[in-house]
Amino acid sequence: MKVKLTPEVKSALAKKKPVVALESTIIAHGMPFPQNLEMARKVEKVIRSEGAVPATIAVIDGALRAGLTDKELERFAKEGPGILKVSTRDLPLVVAKKLNGATTVASTMRIAAMAGIHVFATGGIGGVHRGAEKTFDVSADLIEFSKSNVAVVTAGAKSILDLALTLEVLETQGVPVVGFGTDEFPAFFSRQSGHRLTLRADTAKEVAAMMRAKWAMGLSGGMVIANPIPAEHEIPAVQIAPYIERAIAEANAKGIHGKDVTPFLLKRITEITEGRSLTANLQLVLYNARIAAQIAKEFARSSKK
Numbered sequence: 001m002k003v004k005l006t007p008e009v010k011s012a013l014a015k016k017k018p019v020v021a022l023e024s025t026i027i028a029h030g031m032p033f034p035q036n037l038e039m040a041r042k043v044e045k046v047i048r049s050e051g052a053v054p055a056t057i058a059v060i061d062g063a064l065r066a067g068l069t070d071k072e073l074e075r076f077a078k079e080g081p082g083i084l085k086v087s088t089r090d091l092p093l094v095v096a097k098k099l100n101g102a103t104t105v106a107s108t109m110r111i112a113a114m115a116g117i118h119v120f121a122t123g124g125i126g127g128v129h130r131g132a133e134k135t136f137d138v139s140a141d142l143i144e145f146s147k148s149n150v151a152v153v154t155a156g157a158k159s160i161l162d163l164a165l166t167l168e169v170l171e172t173q174g175v176p177v178v179g180f181g182t183d184e185f186p187a188f189f190s191r192q193s194g195h196r197l198t199l200r201a202d203t204a205k206e207v208a209a210m211m212r213a214k215w216a217m218g219l220s221g222g223m224v225i226a227n228p229i230p231a232e233h234e235i236p237a238v239q240i241a242p243y244i245e246r247a248i249a250e251a252n253a254k255g256i257h258g259k260d261v262t263p264f265l266l267k268r269i270t271e272i273t274e275g276r277s278l279t280a281n282l283q284l285v286l287y288n289a290r291i292a293a294q295i296a297k298e299f300a301r302s303s304k305k
């Protein structure tokens, strides 16, 4: 099956120019309107300003798509949760029934890899939820990291997750988690989590070299490029922790489960912090997009050799 590309993305890939994939669940389910639309547009702008081509990924009328028009971005932002949240499990349904779907990190990685895009910028990745020893709630994002050859630039993961277990699952699957300018796994809103990393890169060039080395030896699967939120925008862990605890307690009390857990927690944290978390979220996504564009440029340069 082919991914439907916009002429811009198609031409960039044919000429081996840098392309950065973006997900659409963050637009439809990760942020409220109109901040989600502002984020989607700004992220594309940042990637262009760095000299790379943005390719937002989604399923539209059953077609796997890389590159959306501004009208399509607007539609996903406005319809929000009215659009299906589509992880890898859900791809067959939306394709067969010719539906629209907002892709998560997992399904975005898969479609990006099918299109030949190897760098992807997002906010936070899914992971092992707290209490997973009882609920078995482990995001399909982690499973896809063992399959698709895509480097994902993320501000780590929100502490709605059990970060220690998330890192263990990634390690088991042989997924490199590379601290970008850090020795610690960042916790999304906060630069620090207390979880040490063993891999570190300080430049985009170093990341591109690791990507090349990994795939050259047939070690298939993705990489996590853990890029801490800029210091001026961070919300220290001690401040955000009680809000996260409260949101998780509410989710448990309401019996929220399955694919609704993550969107529910994201929404409640935004409400509880009266939008402060949303500002931090926007800033870290923009910064991830910038670093992803730089990595895509270095990776494209090395593939031309």
Ligand code: PSU
Pocket (backbone or CB within 6 Å): 023, 025, 026, 029, 030, 031, 087, 103, 104, 105, 106, 123, 124, 125, 126, 127, 138, 139, 140, 141, 158, 188, 258, 259, 260, 261, 262, 263, 266
């Ligand atoms: N974490 C965030 N923001 C997000 C998501 C996760 O901080 O928008 C979204 C991403 O699309 C991610 C998905 O792939 O939630 C994970 O959902 P689940 O936990 O149901 O696998």
Ligand code: MN
Pocket (backbone or CB within 6 Å): 137, 138, 139, 140, 258, 259, 261
């Ligand atoms: Mn889940």
